[in-house]
Structure formats: C-alpha cells, structure tokens
Amino acid sequence: MNARAAIFDGAARPLRLATRELPTALGPGEVLVELAMSTICGSDLHTVRGRRSEATPCILGHEGVGRVIAAGAGREAWLSRRVTWTLASSCGACKACVEHGLPQKCRALTKVGHEPLHSGSGWNGTYASHLVLRLGATLVEIPSALPDAVAAPANCALATMVAVTEDLPRSCRVAVIQGAGMLGLYGCALLRSRGVARVVVVDVDPRRLAHVSAFGGEPVRESAIERLGPASTDLVIEVTGDAGVFAEGLALLRPGGAYHLAGLVHPSAALALSGEALVRGCLSLRGFHNYAPRHLERAVAFLVQERLLPWERLVSPPLPLERLPEALELAESREWPRVALVASSKELGSTSCT
Numbered sequence: 137m138n139a140r141a142a143i144f145d146g147a148a149r150p151l152r153l154a155t156r157e158l159p160t161a162l163g164p165g166e167v168l169v170e171l172a173m174s175t176i177c178g179s180d181l182h183t184v185r186g187r188r189s190e191a192t193p194c195i196l197g198h199e200g201v202g203r204v205i206a207a208g209a210g211r212e213a214w215l216s217r218r219v220t221w222t223l224a225s226s227c228g229a230c231k232a233c234v235e236h237g238l239p240q241k242c243r244a245l246t247k248v249g250h251e252p253l254h255s256g257s258g259w260n261g262t263y264a265s266h267l268v269l270r271l272g273a274t275l276v277e278i279p280s281a282l283p284d285a286v287a288a289p290a291n292c293a294l295a296t297m298v299a300v301t302e303d304l305p306r307s308c309r310v311a312v313i314q315g316a317g318m319l320g321l322y323g324c325a326l327l328r329s330r331g332v333a334r335v336v337v338v339d340v341d342p343r344r345l346a347h348v349s350a351f352g353g354e355p356v357r358e359s360a361i362e363r364l365g366p367a368s369t370d371l372v373i374e375v376t377g378d379a380g381v382f383a384e385g386l387a388l389l390r391p392g393g394a395y396h397l398a399g400l401v402h403p404s405a406a407l408a409l410s411g412e413a414l415v416r417g418c419l420s421l422r423g424f425h426n427y428a429p430r431h432l433e434r435a436v437a438f439l440v441q442e443r444l445l446p447w448e449r450l451v452s453p454p455l456p457l458e459r460l461p462e463a464l465e466l467a468e469s470r471e472w473p474r475v476a477l478v479a480s481s482k483e484l485g486s487t488s489c490t
Contacts (some may be wrong), residue, residue, distance in 0.1 A: 141264035141478060143253070147186030152457050155250045158266055159257045166257075167319050169219065172199035173284040173454060174262035174264040175474040176467040178317070178377075179337030179401075180249065184464055186325060186454035188402065191252040195261030197460045198223050198249035199474075201278055201287040202267065206269050211275075218278045220436065223248055223425045225272035229287055240426035252384065263460060264481035274417060274429035276436050286439055289318060289474050294435040296398060297322040299427040300373060305394045305420070308370045312388055313337045313353070313362050315376035315399060316344035318450065318473040321351050325445060326438065328352035333373075336360050338381075350446050360388060365389070375399040382407050388418070394420040401425065454478040 137158045137316070144149045147338070162168060180196045182188040204214045218414040226233050226242035233239045248269070249261040257268040261466070278287045297319055304327075311332050312318045316339035327335045335353040338360050339345050345355035356363050361384055369388040376380060377399040385395055386409075400407075400423075414421065439447065455463045467475040 138455060139259070139264065139266040141259070141261070141266075143193050144184070144190070144196050144205075145193045145378070146186060151184075151460055156258070158259065159268065161468040162206055163271065164209040165211055166208040166212055166375060167204050167211050167219075167269045167275065168206040169202040169221075169267045169269060170205045171200050171202040171262055171265060171267055171285070172218075173202075173288045173478060174457045174477045175285075175288040175451060175478070176463060177289075178467075181464065182402075185363075185468075190250055191255075193265050194250075194252045194258065196263030197264070197477075198247065199289050200262040200267070201284050204275075205266075208271075214275055217275075218280075219280055220257050220287060220432070221248065221269050222274040222432055222450070223292055223295075223426055225270040227257060229271060237428065239428050242272075244272075245423045246272075248273075251291050254459065263457065263477065265429055265457070274277075274432065275454075276429075278436065279440055281443060282436075283448060284285055284456075286443075286447040288451070288476065289434070290435045290439060291432055293474075294322045294438070295424065295427040295432040296424065297326055297375075298431040298438065300375075300396050300398050300437045301326045301330065302431070304332070305370045305392065308332050308407055310334045311362065311371040311373065312364070312367050312369050312385070314372065314374045314381045314385060314490040316348055316355065317375065317470075319375035319398065320344075320394070321347055321372075321450065321473065323332045323375065324348060324353035325442060327371075328355075329438070336363060339376075343470060344473070346474065347450065350449070359384060364388060371396065373398065377405070379405045380406055382409075386413060389417065389419055391440075392418045394422065396422055396424060398424040415466055450474055451476050 226239035228241040229243040232241040253258040259268040337348045337353040343466045348355035372385040374397045449474040452472040452475045
C-alpha cells in the first residue's frame with residue numbers, strides 16, 4: 137500500500153511530496169494511523185527556517201488525529217478507533233520512566249516528527265497521509281463530540297499546558313501568562329477551570345490577544361506590571377520563547393510565588409537571575425518540557441469538559457498536504473494560532489511541494 141508524505145531534507149532545500157510504501161507488517165505494539173488532520177506547531181517552523189536542527193531526511197509534524205487501520209501484536213483492541221498519541225515513545229523501564237516520573241526524558245526516547253526516515257518504519261511524522269506509532273507511544277481515544285480541528289493540537293500544546301498547570305502555588309488567585317499563542321490560550325482556560333480568579337495574558341501581537349477574553353483571561357499589551365503592580369502575582373507562566381520577559385516575570389511574583397517556564401527551549405535563552413531575589417522571595421522556579429501520558433489523557437478530558445469554548449476559532453481551514461509550504465507561511469504569519477493540514481486524495485509521485 138502506498139501513501140504520501142512531505143519529506144524535509146534541510147532548511148535550505150524545498151520540501152518534496154513523495155509517494156512511498158507503507159510497511160507490510162507491524163511490530164509488537166505498533167499501530168498504523170490514517171491521518172485525518174494535522175496541525176503545525178511552532179517547533180516545526182523553527183526547524184524549517186533553520187532555527188533548530190533535526191536529522192534529515194525526515195517527515196516533520198507531531199500534532200494530529202487519525203484512525204487506527206492496522207495494529208501489531210498487543211494493540212489489536214485499537215483497530216478502527218479514532219485516536220491521538222503521546223509525542224514521545226518511552227521504554228517504561230528506565231529511571232526517568234519509573235523513578236523520576238519523566239517518561240518524556242526516557243533513555244530510549246523517540247519522538248513523533250523528530251526521527252529520520254531510516255529510523256523505524258520511516259513513517260514518523262504527521263505531515264503525511266499515514267503515521268506509524270511505535271511500541272511505547274500511549275494512545276488516547278478521541279470522542280466523537282470533538283471535531284478534528286479541536287482534537288489535533290491536543291497532543292502537544294494542550295498536554296504540555298496540562299503539565300505546566302498541574303501543580304499550582306498554595307493560594308493561587310492571580311496568574312500571569314507571558315504569551316498569547318496556543319499554549320497561552322490553553323493555559324488561560326486551564327487556570328480558569330482550576331478556579332484561578334484572575335488570569336492576565338500578555339503579548340505584543342493584538343491579533344493573538346484578541347482571543348484571550350473568550351477563554352476567560354484579561355489581555356494586556358506588552359507589560360503586566362502597570363496593570364497589576366510588582367509582587368502582586370501568585371503564578372507566572374512563560375510561553376513566549378523570549379528570555380527578555382524574565383525580569384518582569386520575577387518582578388510580578390509575590391513572596392512564595394512560582395515561575396513556570398515552558399517556552400525557552402533554545403540555547404540562546406540565557407537568564408539574568410539574582411540568587412538573592414530567589415532566596416529572599418522564597419520563589420519557586422521550574423522548567424517544563426513536553427509531558428507524561430496522564431497529561432494527554434487529562435487534555436482530551438478537558439476538551440470534552442470545556443467543549444463549549446470556541447476552540448475551532450483557533451485553527452485555520454485545512455490546507456492539503458501539497459500546499460504545505462503555503463501552510464507554513466500562514467503559520468509563520470500568526471494569523472491563526474494553529475494551521476491545519478489534510479492529506480489530499482490526489483495521487484502524486486515524488487515532486488516538490490507547491
């Protein structure tokens with residue numbers, strides 16, 4: 137059986153659309169998913185533009201939803217079910233998995249959308265018509281009440297924010313989220329659902345801020361200090377990727393407050409931090425990267441619980457796979473928090489995407 141994928145050969149080279157053979161047999165615990173929709177995460181924009189590197193050639197993309205059409209031994213019960221999946225496949229036996237509670241840091245970790253074509257089946261990313269999930273990936277069924285566009289980003293942005301908001305400071309009435317992208321909007325809705333009375337969301341882009349009120353937050357342009365004052369905030373969450381916001385985040389925290397950092401995943405994110413400020417303020421500073429399976433399960437349950445929120449407004453009308461370069465440009469423009477892709481039925485051989 138042949139299927140289609142957009143192959144990434146490096147930042148300086150055009151994506152190429154190719155028809156390739158799917159595996160004829162699956163290993164134990166593997167599943168073959170026919171993708172219904174995928175969405176473009178900011179991390180892939182960094183890769184395509186050369187701001188971060190991946191082993192190539194590869195199939196990028198990790199956010200998505202699809203239906204299981206074949207299953208290896210031990211996964212037969214998942215056949216025909218509509219699913220999403222954990223970004224990471226973990227061994228379940230190493231110290232990170234068992235003792236540290238961090239399966240996303242497994243010693244044998246593989247990640248959807250981050251593995252080269254020569255790794256495993258080669259069908260490792262969601263910018264394709266099909267995806268092979270490995271032994272160690274956790275599957276979560278998507279209820280029929282959730283449209284594809286609502287479910288597709290759950291296994292990255294939402295699950296990550298479920299992890300970021302899992303542990304809140306004792307007495308958490310006021311929170312500031314630095315960044316009004318998909319992570320920030322999810323974080324806003326999650327905190328409000330947890331009973332946080334006031335969530336201020338800061339961004340420099342008015343188009344992103346325009347979504348904040350619908351998810352229960354207060355939009356603020358550029359700075360929250362004037363709105364709230366120093367030492368006013370129980371929790372600050374950074375999801376901008378910009379180390380320049382760190383000083384204001386510290387200044388906002390009240391004694392005993394917490395700063396959760398999730399966007400600074402690049403080597404240029406140096407922070408200016410006074411140990412005295414940390415100690416005298418009794419502050420908690422914690423980093424978050426990806427998530428554990430329980431966070432994805434809670435993410436899907438949260439979408440069901442809050443299905444009346446306008447999630448679909450955050451995702452663009454889908455573009456076909458052969459228009460992936462256009463979709464990447466649209467994602468870069470920030471017109472939509474997420475840009476959606478679907479695999480076209482058009483049969484193409486190996487060519488450049490248009």
